[in-house]
Amino acid sequence: MAGESEHSENDVKPGLEPGPKPGDLVKRHRLSTRLWHWTNALAIIVLLMSGLSIFNAHPRLYWGSYGANADTPWLEISGEGTRGFVRIGSIEITTTGVLGRWRDENGQTSTRAFPSWATVPGFYSLALGRLWHFFFAWILVLAGLSYWIWSFANRHVQRDLAPKRFELKPSHIWHDIKDHARLRFPTGAAALSYNILQKMSYLIILFVLLPLIVLTGLTMSPSMDAAWPWLLDLFGGRQSARSIHFICAFLIGAFIVVHLIMVVLAGPVNEIRSMITGRFRLPGKREDAPPPQRPEFAEEQAQ
Amino acid sequence: MSKILTTRRKLIAGLGSSVLLAGCDSWSRSPGFQDFLASSEGLTRRAQRMVTSREALAREFTVADLSPSFRANGSRTADSDAYRAMLANNFADFRLRVDGLVGRPLSLSLAELRAMPSRTQITRHDCVEGWSAIGQWTGVPLSRLLDLAGLRDSANYIVFHCADTYGSQGRPYYESIDLIDAFHPQTILAYDMNGEQLPERHGAPLRARVERQLGYKHAKYVTRLEAVARLDGIHGGKGGYWEDNGAYAWYAGI
Numbered sequence: 001m002a003g004e005s006e007h008s009e010n011d012v013k014p015g016l017e018p019g020p021k022p023g024d025l026v027k028r029h030r031l032s033t034r035l036w037h038w039t040n041a042l043a044i045i046v047l048l049m050s051g052l053s054i055f056n057a058h059p060r061l062y063w064g065s066y067g068a069n070a071d072t073p074w075l076e077i078s079g080e081g082t083r084g085f086v087r088i089g090s091i092e093i094t095t096t097g098v099l100g101r102w103r104d105e106n107g108q109t110s111t112r113a114f115p116s117w118a119t120v121p122g123f124y125s126l127a128l129g130r131l132w133h134f135f136f137a138w139i140l141v142l143a144g145l146s147y148w149i150w151s152f153a154n155r156h157v158q159r160d161l162a163p164k165r166f167e168l169k170p171s172h173i174w175h176d177i178k179d180h181a182r183l184r185f186p187t188g189a190a191a192l193s194y195n196i197l198q199k200m201s202y203l204i205i206l207f208v209l210l211p212l213i214v215l216t217g218l219t220m221s222p223s224m225d226a227a228w229p230w231l232l233d234l235f236g237g238r239q240s241a242r243s244i245h246f247i248c249a250f251l252i253g254a255f256i257v258v259h260l261i262m263v264v265l266a267g268p269v270n271e272i273r274s275m276i277t278g279r280f281r282l283p284g285k286r287e288d289a290p291p292p293q294r295p296e297f298a299e300e301q302a303q
Numbered sequence: 304m305s306k307i308l309t310t311r312r313k314l315i316a317g318l319g320s321s322v323l324l325a326g327c328d329s330w331s332r333s334p335g336f337q338d339f340l341a342s343s344e345g346l347t348r349r350a351q352r353m354v355t356s357r358e359a360l361a362r363e364f365t366v367a368d369l370s371p372s373f374r375a376n377g378s379r380t381a382d383s384d385a386y387r388a389m390l391a392n393n394f395a396d397f398r399l400r401v402d403g404l405v406g407r408p409l410s411l412s413l414a415e416l417r418a419m420p421s422r423t424q425i426t427r428h429d430c431v432e433g434w435s436a437i438g439q440w441t442g443v444p445l446s447r448l449l450d451l452a453g454l455r456d457s458a459n460y461i462v463f464h465c466a467d468t469y470g471s472q473g474r475p476y477y478e479s480i481d482l483i484d485a486f487h488p489q490t491i492l493a494y495d496m497n498g499e500q501l502p503e504r505h506g507a508p509l510r511a512r513v514e515r516q517l518g519y520k521h522a523k524y525v526t527r528l529e530a531v532a533r534l535d536g537i538h539g540g541k542g543g544y545w546e547d548n549g550a551y552a553w554y555a556g557i
Contacts, residue, residue, distance in 0.1 A: 054433065055433070057431075057432040057433055058430070058432040058433035058434050060434075065364070065368060065427055065435065065437060066368075066370045066427060066435045066436050066437045067434060067435060068370065068372075068373075068374040068430075068434035068435065068436050069374055069434070070370075070371065070372035070374065071370070071371070071372075117324065120324075120327050120331070121327055121328050121331035121332075122324055122325075122327065122328045123328060123331075125331070125550075126431065126432065127545075127549045127550040127551045128331045128337070128550060130431075130551070130552070131337060131340040131341055131550060132327075132331070132340060134340075134343055134344070134347060134557065135340040135342075135343040138343050138346060138347075218557075220429070220433075220557070221351070221556055221557035222361060222427070222429050222514065222515050222516060222517060222556065222557075223351045223355055223515045223516065223556030223557060224351065224354075224355070224556070224557065225361065225362060226355055226359040226360055226361045226362075226514070226515045227351070227354045227355035227356075227359050228354070229362055232362060238427060238429065238435050239434075239435055242433060
């Protein structure tokens with residue numbers, strides 16, 4: 001059986017009975033995955049938006065241990081006269097209206113980095129941004145740790161997320177990239193398992209970006225730096241950690257955008273239902289269906 | 304059909320997000336909801352205290368690591384005639400009072416403080432806004448003063464009373480720490496910064512250094528240490544200027 005393993009009525013041994021057919025409503029996401037997904041969705045959105053509130057208090061990023069107004073930032077989002085801009089190194093991009101200088105919903109001009117629609121709270125308050133941020137940071141960490149442990153214990157990670165050897169072949173990855181670019185999504189039972197680009201994105205989020213963003217967040221804490229000084233050595237100082245924290249947040253934001261686009265393209269009702277109730281209607285054959293999969297592909301998936 | 308669906312979905316999404324955002328803002332303004340969010344602060348403090356030993360030191364740097372320019376933030380002076388007069392006199396008349404729940408209240412001149420054993424440390428100062436600056440600080444360990452004054456068993460907090468006021472209402476600045484931080488070896492009352500007398504904009508003549516917490520705990524223009532059992536009777540009752548006037552956390556370890 002491919003992919004998810006919580007199936008009851010569909011949990012058949014390959015080759016003995018036919019698997020689910022296109023049009024069937026089958027179990028796709030486990031309860032633990034679904035609970036974590038929505039807890040995480042809420043926590044990450046609040047964290048990203050309250051994080052932008054906090055960033056607005058000092059919209060400059062540096063490398064190294066220290067960095068303040070007299071030092072040279074590698075990134076700055078600011079306003080100058082009537083213009084808003086983003087400066088990265090020596091490159092300056094005018095962003096008036098969006099970043100650095102913008103109008104709020106009451107028509108008031110503001111010269112903060114991120115506009116009010118992108119921040120929690122929507123008015124400037126570093127203290128309240130921090131309250132939101134640290135409350136939801138605990139939710140992210142506690143839910144994330146539970147999910148980590150649970151998903152190793154029930155073999156979700158090993159079975160559904162770990163790439164199979166054949167999937168790591170450059171030719172396979174390239175094939176998958178081309179399919180994505182042409183918006184050809186898997187049909188039938190193949191739609192039940194993650195493809196290699198999904199697996200890699202989810203693995204990077206789960207085991208690279210989330211741990212990195214938590215650890216760089218902790219490195220900004222003067223108390224944690226005293227407790228775990230190795231954090232400072234690992235990230236090259238507090239201001240480097242702050243920069244990496246922001247870059248991770250940006251990448252997670254980019255993941256969410258791509259993720260939402262893919263959900264819309266793959267059929268939002270079916271996809272969202274599968275993440276709420278766990279049930280997913282297997283998509284049928286496309287008119288421009290690709291040629292049948294290579295035998296070794298099907299064989300590996302049947303494991 | 305699908306067009307109607309898309310429009311409906313857009314409407315729902317648009318409505319949903321604006322309701323959510325407006326909701327966040329009205330929640331943000333509600334004291335009850337602020338308290339609810341702030342409930343995680345206790346968890347943060349306990350968790351950080353659990354993994355941080357009492358003696359764990361903030362990293363100390365070398366002279367080569369000093370910030371070329373150390374940003375002065377918050378009050379840059381204490382705007383009162385009494386402070387102007389002391390400044391003009393190079394703090395010859397300055398007295399640090401140590402009182403409250405102590406056996407022997409103290410009144411110490413700057414010369415007396417300078418004559419005591421001192422500690423010098425090069426540490427990173429982290430502002431709650433996000434920036435950091437590295438500076439060198441020399442001063443009297445707070446534990447030394449508290450031992451001299453004979454802290455009573457009933458004392459739980461040390462309050463730093465300051466000469467400066469802040470904000471449009473001109474409220475006095477103050478801060479407080481618990482005894483874990485008060486007796487931490489790096490907690491000092493600094494009178495020198497970067498090898499020179501502490502400048503006016505950085506809190507002359509005395510500035511608290513509480514190295515495992517954020518900058519707003521490092522009170523400037525300190526004139527009096529008060530040992531107390533509880534914080535709720537002092538000014539706004541939340542243990543510090545920013546705690547009273549801005550919903551900032553009393554424990555600023557993160």
